[in-house]
Amino acid sequence: MSSRPESLFPLFAELTKLDGVGPKTAQHLAQIDIEKPRDLLFSLPYSGVDRQKRASVLDVELPDVVTVEVLIGAHVPSRNRGGAYRVTVEDSRTAFQLVFFHARGDYLQRLLPPGERRIVSGKVELFDGVPQMVHPDHVLEVHEADEIPAFEPVYALTSGVTLKTMTKAAKSALERMPGLDEWIDPTQKSQAKWPDWDAALRAAHAPEGLKDLAATTPVRERLAYDEFFAHQMTLALARAKLQRAKGIISEATGKLQSKVLSELPYRPTDAQGRAIEDITRDMGASLRMNRLLQGDVGAGKTLVAFMALLVSVEAGGQGVMMAPTEILARQHLQGLRPLAESAGVVLEILTGRDKGKERNAKLAALARGDIHILVGTHAVFQQDVHFADLRLAIIDEQHRFGVRQRLELGKKGEGADVLVMTATPIPRSLALAQYGDMDVSVLDEKPPGRQPITTALVSTGRMDEVVAHLRKAVAEGKQAYWVCPLVDESESLDLAAAEERFKQLRAVLGEGIVGLVHGQMPPSEKDAAMAAFVAGETSILVATTVIEVGVDVPNATIMVIERAEIFGLAQLHQLRGRVGRGTAASTCLLMYQAPLSEGGQKRLTTLRESEDGFRIAEVDLEMRGAGDLIGTAQSGVPRFRIADMESQAALMAVAQSDARKLLNDDPDLTSPRGQAARVLLWLMEQDQAIRLISVG
Template identity: 70%
Template sequence: MSRPEILFPLFAGMETLDGVGPKTTKAFEGLGVQKPKDLLFLLPHSGVDRSRKASIRDVVPPCTVTVEVEVGAHFPARQKGRPYRVMVRDAALEFQLVFFHARGDYLQGLLPTGQRRLVSGRVELFDSIAQMVHPDHVLRPEEAGDLPTFEPVYPLAAGITQRQVAKAAASALARAPSVAEWIDPGLLAREGWPDWLAALQSAHAPTDQQALTFTHPARQRLAYDELFAHQLTLSLARANLRRGQGTASIGTGALQAKVLASLPYAPTNAQTRAVAEIAQDMAQPLRMNRLLQGDVGSGKTLVAFLALLVAVEAGGQGVMMAPTEILARQHRDGLAPLAEAAGIRLELLTGRDKGTEREAKLAALREGRIHILVGTHAVFQKDVHFQDLRLAVVDEQHRFGVSQRMELGAKGQAADVLVMTATPIPRSLALASYGDMDVSVLDEKPAGRKPIKTVMVSGARMDEVIGHLARAVAEGRQAYWVCPLVEESELVDYASAEERFASLRAILGEVVGLVHGQMPAAEKDAAMARFVAGITKVLVATTVIEVGVNVPNASIMVIERAEIFGLAQLHQLRGRVGRGAVSSTCLLVYQAPLSESGERRLKVIRDTEDGFRISEEDLSMRGAGDLIGTAQSGLPRFRVADLERQAGLMAVAQSDARALLVIDPDLTSQRGRAARVLLWLLDQDRAIKLISVG
């Protein structure tokens, strides 16, 4: 699919724009501007009121003022480093224009004594004398019309001035063509948005502060365009993935019923609903690509296992993948009793399996005698073959990109994919990152889960904390003690964990264990195994335990220097306790004095256990890029759209994009062709490739 001709001028070199040479072109790269079209979306972030006043008497300095003056005497600098002053008089008052490092002949020409000029700049009082240092604008009265009453202020980068950006932006804007509308006509009318070109012109020429806000119709329209283009790309990717024929797996419910009958509790409504959504997807001849999002302790594993049983009931096999060996073992141990209840064969395959044992497992897998395989990425190896793989469940999304999802799909005849994540993500971000997937959410806690008591404790009371811990250990309870990532360096970290380990061991004795990121994997596994077995009562750890470890007897979580952790991390760590019959406690040990944001974070954790509420708070405090860690999230960088404030628009964009592709999968209709222009404008090359392939 080739670039539409009307866009050619916007894809020309930067040097074709007014006032842009090789040096400025280089400087513009610092603003992420490489083509004239990029300038269209580089919007002013603020503005300066340049409306005319009769005299600086009418304002309260310090402030920006625009006023017509008569130029008086010049007073050149007496010695090096002193300012050059020019006396001027407006309708009511005399004041000074002040210049540093300026050439006298230049200033004589700019401000000839006895003539009238329009000056605009910031006025301040020095020793009760009004001064304007380096006016932003000095114009002849007949040029006054060139100065807008409200002047937009653009973002800058090194080596580039406001004037250069404004001039280049105006030059790019002059090339913007009138384009066919890609937004759904009903939506456009309902929102009262301008068309694309009008929206750009209005956004680059704000008339007041109101025009700079994200609620302004022109800005909303441009934000929507970005979100719509992004969702079109994701929807095209999703359609492409689903085009790969899947296999319809229709469960009988027989094995599921056996498992449910063996459970001591009934599943929550959310679990039942999620299983139904997944089963319905699996029954379709299209490939499933679904995200199962559930908070810590919401019972995702049961849902995933019931989904795997659908595959087995339909005569196929299932695989469950975990990011680490420890987690794979835990899944196996947790699922073994369920598999027994269902009467099916479940096996574990990790990098540790060697020789004849491994051969035997692979043969059983190939011949279909193993119904469900639990494993690490070892199941990706070339010699692993399934007889009939129908469903792949992937645990913990962040360590698993789109490419691995594809690779896993290739193992089966286009196996259905279910991704589980324990990180509640606000809806707007879930749509931005996983818009190519359908989402099931578990938003209830299973019955019998006791709330976790969360307390904030100042580090000054460390002795009390340790005393509390000693009593709990004496009663046979187990605890985690998490040491902070002090610096980005693992070594410092490791030192702080070692130190805490030594001091606790001195007080509590042999029952204290240690696990941290620098240990060899086998040692880490062994340390964890001792804790799981209850030999170790207190496990001192760096954040390596954040994901997935399940020790029901552990009922105390101490987080040291809690104020330096992020909200999501604190919530994940706290979720390691509260899994057993006894009530659990989480102690947030902080170092006083707390910063305002540190205090706010700790209070949010103290006051709620709802991961979705916590993630919404996190989003409003940190912003979208930080929340998922932009580098590894592949979260799109939006220029106009603000994910925190425009979450609602993202949902509309998703349904709009999906609806358009239902009626026009190849974007060949009039509106579809308009949407192609939008994809070109916003660099969605991935989408463009998908259309040309499709």
């Protein structure tokens, strides 16, 4: 089914086909992403107004909305233009006033003829003891009373669209709704007591009270599940596609792994042990591995990654580890080299810097299989790079690797297993939304011997004390990072800030003690400055945020972050993780400019109180929302209209296992439920999934 099913045509028609929607209104609605009847169905009311009929305005605690039948009395036009035009009316217990501004008398005489009875509904307030209803929302003849629902739903509006127009359009969209076959597993549906799809939408647009607006009602929960399920079907299809490419069975012998483990000065943590087992098991299976290794700063991902690479070598093949930048690739090389030596494995690096003869020699060795493990940047993806027998590709995921790129990577190594590593702890709901096509291993324990980091907040007014503290530390042979803020988008200003700080510190602490790294430097200078710091030739490294990822200097025990309040939480946590890598106690000073905003304060205190990256990521998600956290534009995380990723993470997990089970039982979606799921993918505009089905 590679074209939209006919049953959905009415929902994908022009908005102007709906009652009360002209071309102009349609333009206004497009401002809030409503472009077709389908979008209106999924734009649910967010609130409601109690409009049940009362005997008198006195039956309600004012100010409040009241719906009441009245006898119309005298009209008192305003004395000046634009003043208040008043109409006296009486309900069963009291007289009150209807008030209009900028009103036309002839129109109001027709709307409210003296001596007749009408139903009026609107907000009533007391002015000088007299109840007044200014601009009633509804004025109806008595026999039309039923036109006002007892609880009137309120929709999000945009300028140029009234609630009346929106309500009418939503009603009209509901009338075009087709009956669709059920895509939810029957057991799941009856256990959760969910209604049918069309019944759920009708009920969601006709709430009977505030309780019906809660996300936890069966009606709304079902509709949220539908969104999650469609998204997870897309990810499950991508996963099936990656796995269907026949994997290579890489059997571990354990020979090389045990050599490395016996040389280590410590035992791996339980979390590392579990992750190594998962990966070894996946690599030994005939399906292709597609796994995410998630670990907090310093949780020991490098060891797990190396053990995985060794499985590919033990099985007679090769492994590759890719990093986003040259600095990081070299860092991996340094981290892995001692491990490779203890296992007697040949390890090489390939980056854009390799040229001519040297590069050719490396490529030849790689093609012969003389290099067992290759570390590199994107350069390993170039046309002329050939492996003798590539079994495993590890991607160090600092450059958001979306589903699409994972499918691409799958093509390069025919059947090679894929492991993506990320150092950014991701809250569970986001991990499900972004990496739902992968299996996940989490490293949530710190290896033994990692020192806790003391975090303190210091205002910029105390700069001199901080510098004095540094001078003392440097005299004791310690090393420190000093991170300057990204002042604004212009790099020249950041540069000025960093250079200024560099000069000041150099003046106070002496020549040759302070180094500088920033984004504008040529790579060779950057590497030289980093190398001098790693070697301990400089004691203080002034840097813009280029150092946040993967830099490992065990002797560095102080991290100063200037203007910490303008950094994001995750970024601060990553930066702090650059210290505390050796045996000495470490400190992180968060320097802020007073006064702190509420958000700034919450970020800095969260950081001071917790070193748990997952906890920090949850707070970050709460504060910023999912879109900002990963930059929705390039992340491939969908924007849901009804579902809420944060509060409904558990529902997302159910949707994931349901989607995987359906595809497992019915890979081509040909069963009645599979066909219904295809319709759901069209309904939810999951184009990527539809492409995967039509080519699959």
